[in-house]
Amino acid sequence: MSELSIQAAAPAIPGRLRLFWRSFAENRGAVLGLGIMVVLIVVAALADVIAPHSPIEQFRSHFLTPPIWEAGGDPAFLLGTDDVGRDMLSRLIYGARLSLIIGFSVASLSLVAGTILGLTAAFAGGMVDIVIMRVMDILLVFPSLLLAIVIVAILGPGLFNAMLAVVVVTLPGYTRLARASALSELARDYVTATRCAGAGSLRLMFDTVLPNCLAPLIVQVSLGFATAILDAAALGFLGLGAQPPTPEWGTMLSGSLQYYQRAWWVLAFPGFAILLTVMAFNLFGDGLRDALDPKLKR
Amino acid sequence: MLRFLLRRVTLIIPTFVGVTFLSFMLIHLVPGDPIEVRVGEHGIAPERLAQLRHEFGLDQPLWQQFLTYEVQLAHGDLGVSVVTRDTVWNEFTTLFPATVELAVCAIIFAMVVGLPLGVIAAVRRGSAFDYGLMGLSVTGASMPIFWWGLMVILVFSVSLGWTPVSGRISDIYFVEPWSGFMLVDCWFADEAGACASAWGHLILPMIVLGTIPLATIARMTRSSMLEVLNEDYIRTARAKGLSVPRVVVVHALRNALIPVVTVIGLSVSSLLGGAILTETIFSWPGVGHWLVESIQRRDYPVLQGGTLLVAVLVILVNLGVDVTYSFLNPRIRR
Numbered sequence: 001m002s003e004l005s006i007q008a009a010a011p012a013i014p015g016r017l018r019l020f021w022r023s024f025a026e027n028r029g030a031v032l033g034l035g036i037m038v039v040l041i042v043v044a045a046l047a048d049v050i051a052p053h054s055p056i057e058q059f060r061s062h063f064l065t066p067p068i069w070e071a072g073g074d075p076a077f078l079l080g081t082d083d084v085g086r087d088m089l090s091r092l093i094y095g096a097r098l099s100l101i102i103g104f105s106v107a108s109l110s111l112v113a114g115t116i117l118g119l120t121a122a123f124a125g126g127m128v129d130i131v132i133m134r135v136m137d138i139l140l141v142f143p144s145l146l147l148a149i150v151i152v153a154i155l156g157p158g159l160f161n162a163m164l165a166v167v168v169v170t171l172p173g174y175t176r177l178a179r180a181s182a183l184s185e186l187a188r189d190y191v192t193a194t195r196c197a198g199a200g201s202l203r204l205m206f207d208t209v210l211p212n213c214l215a216p217l218i219v220q221v222s223l224g225f226a227t228a229i230l231d232a233a234a235l236g237f238l239g240l241g242a243q244p245p246t247p248e249w250g251t252m253l254s255g256s257l258q259y260y261q262r263a264w265w266v267l268a269f270p271g272f273a274i275l276l277t278v279m280a281f282n283l284f285g286d287g288l289r290d291a292l293d294p295k296l297k298r
Numbered sequence: 299m300l301r302f303l304l305r306r307v308t309l310i311i312p313t314f315v316g317v318t319f320l321s322f323m324l325i326h327l328v329p330g331d332p333i334e335v336r337v338g339e340h341g342i343a344p345e346r347l348a349q350l351r352h353e354f355g356l357d358q359p360l361w362q363q364f365l366t367y368e369v370q371l372a373h374g375d376l377g378v379s380v381v382t383r384d385t386v387w388n389e390f391t392t393l394f395p396a397t398v399e400l401a402v403c404a405i406i407f408a409m410v411v412g413l414p415l416g417v418i419a420a421v422r423r424g425s426a427f428d429y430g431l432m433g434l435s436v437t438g439a440s441m442p443i444f445w446w447g448l449m450v451i452l453v454f455s456v457s458l459g460w461t462p463v464s465g466r467i468s469d470i471y472f473v474e475p476w477s478g479f480m481l482v483d484c485w486f487a488d489e490a491g492a493c494a495s496a497w498g499h500l501i502l503p504m505i506v507l508g509t510i511p512l513a514t515i516a517r518m519t520r521s522s523m524l525e526v527l528n529e530d531y532i533r534t535a536r537a538k539g540l541s542v543p544r545v546v547v548v549h550a551l552r553n554a555l556i557p558v559v560t561v562i563g564l565s566v567s568s569l570l571g572g573a574i575l576t577e578t579i580f581s582w583p584g585v586g587h588w589l590v591e592s593i594q595r596r597d598y599p600v601l602q603g604g605t606l607l608v609a610v611l612v613i614l615v616n617l618g619v620d621v622t623y624s625f626l627n628p629r630i631r632r
Contacts, residue, residue: 029436138316141609141616143571146589150605153593154327230442234575237444238590253445260448261456271445279440286436 023291030287036280044097052076052087055094055247059085064263080265082256088265091247092273098248099229099277102163106228107221110167114174115217119205121175122182133179136172144169148231152240159232159248162241166231170224177220181213215292222285226278233274249274302624310613315368317613321606322367326360328598376603381595386603390585395478396466397577397584401569403481403500404508405562412512413551413558416519420527421546431516438513443572447506447579454502461498464581468495507576511565518561522554529553556626563619567612 014022025031043050053059065074065081067088073080079088121132139147151165185191186209194208235241236250244255252270260267351357355366370376376386419428455463466480467473471492473483481500484493526532527550535545574586581587585604592600 029433134312134316137313138320141313141317141567141612142605143567143574143608143612145571145574146605146608149574149589149593150324150601153598153601154324154329156329226440230440233442234444237442237575238578240593250442250444253448257448260452264452267445267448267452271442271449274442274445275437275440278442279436282436282440 020291024287027287027290029283030290033280033283033285033287036276037284040096040100040277040280043093044100047093047097051090051093052078053090055091056086056245059087061085064259064266066263067265070265079269080263082252082266083259083263086245088269091252092249092269094247095249095252095270095273096277098159098242098246099233099274102159102232102248103225103229103277103281106163106166106170106232107224110170110174110224111217111221113167114171115178115210117171118175118178118180119182119210122179122186123201123205129179132175136175139168140172145231145234148235149238149240152235157240157243159236159242159246162232162235163228165235166228169231170227173224174217174220177216178213181216182209185209185212219285219289219292222281222288226281226285229274229281230278299624303621306617306620310617313613314610317609318368318371318606319364321602321609322364324602324605325598371606376606377599379592379600380597381600386600386607389588389600390604390607392478393583393585393588396480396582397570397573397586399479399481400500400503400507400576400582400584401566401573403504405511405569407504407508408511408515409562411508412515413519416516417523417546417551419516419520420523421542423524428520432520435513435517438509439517441509441513443506443509444575444579446509447503447576450502450506451579461502462495464499466496466499466583467492468499471495503576503580503582506579507569507572510572511562511569514565515558515562518558519554522557523550526550526554556623560619560623563622564616566615570608570612 059077059081062074062077062081062085064083065077065085066072067080068075068078070080077087077089079092081087082091117132117136121129142150148162148165148169151168152161155161155164182205191204191208194204199208232241233248233250233253236248237254239254242248242251244251249270253267256263256266256270355363358366374387376390378385379389382389415431419431422428451463454460462468467484468491471484471487471489473480473487473489473492473496475483476486477483480496481493484496523546527546532545532550535549536542540549570586573584574590576582577584577587578590585608589601589604589608592598592604
């Protein structure tokens, strides 16, 4: 009886998730970013259903048809067609799928590789630490786009190689972050305690220390999504990323260079899609940082 | 101070060697033999190939080749362009002023616009202006500048016809290129229209390259100012009865500027990355445009030498920023 009354009297302690959401939702930009992300994910997942046409089908009678609200627009092609008669809207929809896949693969690959490298550097110390961190410093000296260009020049152009290049370019950020937060955790008592209890290095690294380093890494991943999409699009634009007729947004822009001066829509839409996506992930990442990292809270 | 300098300079030596090693490996990792890469697309007889391999020392072990490469670098020999047969160093020094001119103007533009905006947003924290500016700053920081550049051309050059589309100056002017900086050369050339033409060509690339720094600077200035405005000495200054503009500009901004200026100094690397895209879009005859073209022409010695020079430049500028910062803020000197 007395137990029950005590429980009733205590105010409900909100769950961690709810606390997080409350703090996240304070930032209206972050919620907007999340909203755009959800829409993009739905569009990408349902691309086969909602796209009116195939992204690579060429309608020979509809070269450079303007969007529907312009004179000469065709209701079959809401956002117009490109120079070989492909439907812009369908290409943009499939491009969303591609961009999200690029962002996801690049961000998760650099997260995994960077975390392993960073934790190894922090745990091993000595020469291993010095070598890993020096290599990262060297990678950071190159302007990231230039380094990505050089890597693609070595591997050959293509979407997969471009993604690999972006992974290499973004790796130092994750490695430094993982190492720094692991080092600060390593000095704490609970790590010493676990070590005294006889935990091995691997268990210590991944089971004990890593969960406590996750917050900054998660923030970095969501911002890394934005960087990955932007860099892969830039490589596509320079002709080094996805190759035509792949409906990658940057590649679409590079294909529009010959005639964008008389067909603004082939230029405007893909770039706007890139901007919107990158912005959504940046807003979301900023919100995550504010919500997850109390030290930076405004 | 001397110890700090020494340590800082010693630290860049391994980075320097690593960078040269990466650029050395570039030419060896590219598909095909370095000789074939050097002779270009024309092809070559096998006997001549073997002879050339010996001549260039390519039959030696890799580490020996690397040492030879380092010695060459120490003599300033960065290789020869496959396409133009000119030395990489010569080409770089001819094009570099154009990139510097563009980058410096872009940073000045970003500071002149970004600093006041950030200060106003901080002073009027929570106002519509503040929210609007922060929204714009996120947009600017997320901008795919290769698209932004083309949109700007579409609106201002093609539709409105206000500015030229590409290049540094109109063909009808000849300006003696004694400094390499078009604006300076035009100033002394004494041709009425030349300066106007140079500015007309510069303004769009400058805005495009300056967009991301502008967004960053406005945002950083705002948060740095917010921090400083809460300090005790600001309250003291206000309590003394000083006017608000005086407190904000003289007392707060001076202190808020230190982190902002450091970030600007350390952003050389990303600025050069942006210059690659901006120069490509505007056909600006600078280093970035040159590097992109070198890939399309498969001119690997240019890509190798140019990348190395850019990296060395970044190392040196970062060193300069660090040293300057340690003068301004002695606390980090240990």
